[in-house]
Amino acid sequence: xxxxxxxxxxxxxxxxxxxxxxxxxxxxxxxxxxxxxxxxxxxxxxxxxxxxxxxxxxxxxxxxxxxxxxxxxxxxxxxxxxxxxxxxxxxxxxxxxxxxxxxxxxxxxxxxxxxxxxxxxxxxxxxxxxxxxxxxxxxxxxxxxxxxxxxxxxxxxxxxxxxxxxxxxxxxxxxxxxxxxxxxxxxxxxxxxxxxxxxxxxxxxxxxxxxxxxxxxxxxxxxxxxxxxxxxxxxxxxxxxxxxxxxxxxxxxxxxxxxxxxxxxxxxxxxxxxxxxxxxxxxxxxxxxxxxxxxxx
Numbered sequence: 001x002x003x004x005x006x007x008x009x010x011x012x013x014x015x016x017x018x019x020x021x022x023x024x025x026x027x028x029x030x031x032x033x034x035x036x037x038x039x040x041x042x043x044x045x046x047x048x049x050x051x052x053x054x055x056x057x058x059x060x061x062x063x064x065x066x067x068x069x070x071x072x073x074x075x076x077x078x079x080x081x082x083x084x085x086x087x088x089x090x091x092x093x094x095x096x097x098x099x100x101x102x103x104x105x106x107x108x109x110x111x112x113x114x115x116x117x118x119x120x121x122x123x124x125x126x127x128x129x130x131x132x133x134x135x136x137x138x139x140x141x142x143x144x145x146x147x148x149x150x151x152x153x154x155x156x157x158x159x160x161x162x163x164x165x166x167x168x169x170x171x172x173x174x175x176x177x178x179x180x181x182x183x184x185x186x187x188x189x190x191x192x193x194x195x196x197x198x199x200x201x202x203x204x205x206x207x208x209x210x211x212x213x214x215x216x217x218x219x220x221x222x223x224x225x226x227x228x229x230x231x232x233x234x235x236x237x238x239x240x241x242x243x244x245x246x247x248x249x250x251x252x253x254x255x256x257x258x259x260x261x262x263x264x265x266x267x268x269x270x271x272x273x274x275x276x277x278x279x280x281x282x283x284x285x286x287x288x289x290x291x292x293x294x295x296x297x
Contacts (some may be wrong), residue, residue: 007086009034011124012095012117014038017214020095023143026231027093035060035082039070039120040292068119079127089128090144091139094121096162101213103206104156118161122168129176136180141238142169146253150261154213156243164246173247182243188230188252242246 008027013020027034065081082089096117102128125140132138148162149156166185173183230252237249250258 005029005031005033005089006090007082008083008091008238009035009037009089009124009128010093010095011037023095023231023234027238028154030064030235032235032239033086033221035080035086037061037065037067037082037124039116067120070116070123072123072169073119075123076128079124083131088135089132089138091141092125093129093238094125094140094165096140096144096158096165098221101154103154103203103209106203106206107157114274115161118168119163119194120166125172127290129181132181133176133179134215138181138240139184139206139238139240140169140172140181140183142166142184143188143234145189146187146257146261147183148185148187150264153209167239177243180243184237186234186235186237186242186251188250189254189257251272 010020010024010027012189024034024036058244064083065078117296121142128138142165148166149157149158151163169183178181219221233251237244237251
């Protein structure tokens with residue numbers, strides 16, 4: 001009898017996000033039968049035709065399952081379709097969505113979309129736990145960037161979504177680890193599709209912060225280069241049939257970023273606040289200090 005293929009369900013992201021699409025294709029290339037649950041709210045109406053075109057270009061072995069909304073009935077319907085097509089789910093991979101970098105007050109629909117992504121992941125996990133528990137095995141993997149451990153200005157909503165999943169997964173691991181279900185969290189420099197908003201509400205009081213965000217994310221400060229080796233390690237982790245000894249794993253994150261996260265966790269909060277305020281208000285630095293502008297509500 002031929003050995004059954006490893007069935008992996010991916011949640012979150014979109015075909016237009018390079019890192020998410022690359023991981024899905026790598027999983028399929030390694031022999032996984034992949035079901036990609038895509039939440040329709042992540043796609044603007046104007047990008048609908050482009051999304052359909054990108055889906056059609058995804059290689060064989062990837063099955064697209066549309067998820068109308070994070071509502072429990074829609075989640076159960078989507079998971080039921082996966083079980084009918086595959087019979088079982090071996091691994092569940094929760095990918096973070098793109099990051100819209102902007103002051104929180106200026107963000108548009110992004111807050112709802114990112115929090116939908118986290119809530120949807122929790123709902124899908126709840127829908128598959130019963131069958132994983134009865135089988136006595138299963139794997140749940142969360143993928144995120146360093147914002148899950150280190151919040152940054154302009155990424156308030158994204159940090160809220162990733163931090164909630166980090167804490168949720170840690171508690172879930174304690175609940176189900178003895179049942180044979182392995183829950184892990186991977187922090188990596190991938191899965192952080194940064195986009196500076198083109199159309200957003202402009203508030204003059206955030207001009208200094210906006211300049212800082214453009215300076216940081218325009219190439220002066222770069223993350224470590226993402227290569228095929230990072231994806232291979234993630235795929236190996238997802239396809240590992242045993243249970244891991246640790247919950248939090250770092251893959252593809254530079255030693256400098258890891259050291260910064262470790263040091264920041266030891267430094268009192270007021271020190272970080274003081275350093276940031278000195279940086280953005282330094283008249284001799286890369287940003288111009290400005291007087292606050294009164295705005296009416």
